[in-house]
Amino acid sequence: MDFKKGDFKGVNILNGYQFTNQQLNHIMNIAADYERRVKAGEVIRDMEGMVVASLFFEPSTRTRLSFETAINRTGAKYISMADAKASSTAKGETLEDTIRTVDGYVDCIVMRHPEKGAAARAADIAEHPVINGGDGAGQHPTQALLDIYTMRKEKGHIGGQTITFLGDLKYGRTVHSLGYFMQQLGNKMIFASPEELKMPEEITADLINRGAQIEQTSDVKAALSQSDFVYVTRVQRERFPDEESYNRCRGSYIVDNALLKAAKPGITILHPLPRVDEIALEVDAYEGAAYFRQAHNGMYLRMALLGLVTGRA
Numbered sequence: 001m002d003f004k005k006g007d008f009k010g011v012n013i014l015n016g017y018q019f020t021n022q023q024l025n026h027i028m029n030i031a032a033d034y035e036r037r038v039k040a041g042e043v044i045r046d047m048e049g050m051v052v053a054s055l056f057f058e059p060s061t062r063t064r065l066s067f068e069t070a071i072n073r074t075g076a077k078y079i080s081m082a083d084a085k086a087s088s089t090a091k092g093e094t095l096e097d098t099i100r101t102v103d104g105y106v107d108c109i110v111m112r113h114p115e116k117g118a119a120a121r122a123a124d125i126a127e128h129p130v131i132n133g134g135d136g137a138g139q140h141p142t143q144a145l146l147d148i149y150t151m152r153k154e155k156g157h158i159g160g161q162t163i164t165f166l167g168d169l170k171y172g173r174t175v176h177s178l179g180y181f182m183q184q185l186g187n188k189m190i191f192a193s194p195e196e197l198k199m200p201e202e203i204t205a206d207l208i209n210r211g212a213q214i215e216q217t218s219d220v221k222a223a224l225s226q227s228d229f230v231y232v233t234r235v236q237r238e239r240f241p242d243e244e245s246y247n248r249c250r251g252s253y254i255v256d257n258a259l260l261k262a263a264k265p266g267i268t269i270l271h272p273l274p275r276v277d278e279i280a281l282e283v284d285a286y287e288g289a290a291y292f293r294q295a296h297n298g299m300y301l302r303m304a305l306l307g308l309v310t311g312r313a
Contacts, residue, residue, distance in 0.1 A: 009311030012123040013131040015139045016177030021184065024148065030304035030313055031149050031297075038073060038300065046312045047076035050107040054080040055098075056133065057113045062273055063133045063143070066298040067110050067306075074303050074312070079105065099125045108310055129309040137171045143272050144177035146301040148185070150294040151229060154268045164190040164223040166253055167233035167278055169199040174272040175233060176203055183212035190223040191216045192253065197235065220253055224263035230255065232271045232291075234278050256280035270294055 003026050019027070037044055052071045056064050064082060071078045079102075095118060102109060103126040111122055112133035119132035119139070134140040152158045163182055165175045169191055179199070182189050189212060191199050198204075198216070208214060217223055224230055232255055254277065255269065271279060271291040283289050307313025 005313070006311045008308035008313075010129055011309050012119075012129050013141050013305055013309065014119050014123060015132070016141050016144045016180035017184070018141075024145075024181070024185075027145060027301070027304055027308065028149050028152060030308060031301045034073075034303040034307075035297075035300040038303075043075075044073055044303075045075035046307050047071070047074040047310060050076040050310055050312070051105065052076055052078045052306065053102045053106040053109045053111075054078050054082075055102065055109060055111040055113075056080075056082050057111070057118075058134070060112055060133065062295050062298060063112060063140075066295070067131075067133065067142075067302050070299050070302040070306055073299065074306055076107075076306070095121060096125055103128055108306060131305060131309065134173055136173070137176075138173055139177045140173040140272075141177045142298075142302060142305060143174045144181050145305070146298045147174070147178050147231070147270060147272075147294065148181055149301050150270065150290055150297045151268070153297070154288075154290050154293075155228065159185045159187065161228040162188040162190065162226055163229040163231055164192055164220075164227040165199070165231050165233070166192045166220065166223075166255070168197045168235045169193045169233070170197045172233040175199070175231060178231065179203065179207055179212070180210075183207050183210050188213040188215070190214075190227065192218065192220050192223050221259065221262040224259065224267060227264055227267055229268045229270055230263070232269065232275075232278050234271075234274065234276045254278055254280060255283055257282050257286075260286060 054064060054068055068078055068080065099122045106128060108129050109122065109126055110131045110133050111119055114136050116136040116138035119130060119135045123130040132139060132141055148158055169175050179189060191214065204214065266288060268288045268290050269283065273291060273295055304313060
């Protein structure tokens with residue numbers, strides 16, 4: 001299928017199951033073109049004259065900074081809120097009223113929010129496209145898209161492979177989104193986590209209903225021995241109901257050089273970052289440790305999304 005400029009204009013980016021394979025491939029190709037242009041030193045003005053809102057009701061480093069850099073790199077400008085306590089939210093303003101107000105200032109809204117489903121609520125109100133930068137324990141589609149972009153770059157193709165999701169799969173919104181893309185692209189998934197942090201049953205059941213090939217295990221060595229990728233997630237302290245629950249789960253799985261010896265040769269290690277102690281520092285020297293390359297790829301992928309939903313790419 002051939003896409004024309006403007007085909008994605010006005011599209012909200014909300015979840016990990018809204019695109020066809022052809023659309024995914026097109027997004028990846030646009031991201032690759034932006035990467036080429038940036039590395040060639042080109043001054044890009046695709047979004048010149050536009051303004052994007054960067055609304056982060058929850059802490060973020062990579063997502064917020066890569067989005068704001070992407071906005072700058074494409075020639076647009078942005079207004080930002082990086083601390084909900086410094087906004088009218090602290091005075092009791094509803095999300096809906098905040099979005100109605102900001103929507104009148106900008107051409108696109110990028111938003112992170114601690115409540116699951118908040119991005120969809122914003123999209124229902126806004127007249128301009130909304131890009132979900134993470135909604136609580138719900139979805140994180142732009143992270144999943146940059147993960148696919150990274151996987152394609154690291155292996156030369158994506159599809160027909162095996163990926164192990166390791167760590168916090170209950171609260172890890174990145175794996176919630178990525179799981180749907182992996183099913184869609186024909187990748188087998190292995191879920192390895194503490195019992196308390198298993199992938200939510202509704203997501204696992206939905207993926208299986210969609211035809212996903214899924215295996216659940218506590219044997220990490222066996223999982224990694226057959227995996228082309230391992231996607232490691234931190235145990236997210238901020239999402240636990242109490243400190244005792246968090247301490248029971250932290251450190252359950254640690255990827256170190258000893259574990260890598262049991263892994264499939266050439267396995268690629270991914271992590272959405274930040275890491276705490278789930279990947280040992282010694283692993284950074286491993287050639288297949290792609291997590292910092294993965295973070296850098298976020299800028300190119302987000303440039304592509306911004307250009308597409310505003311009709312400028």
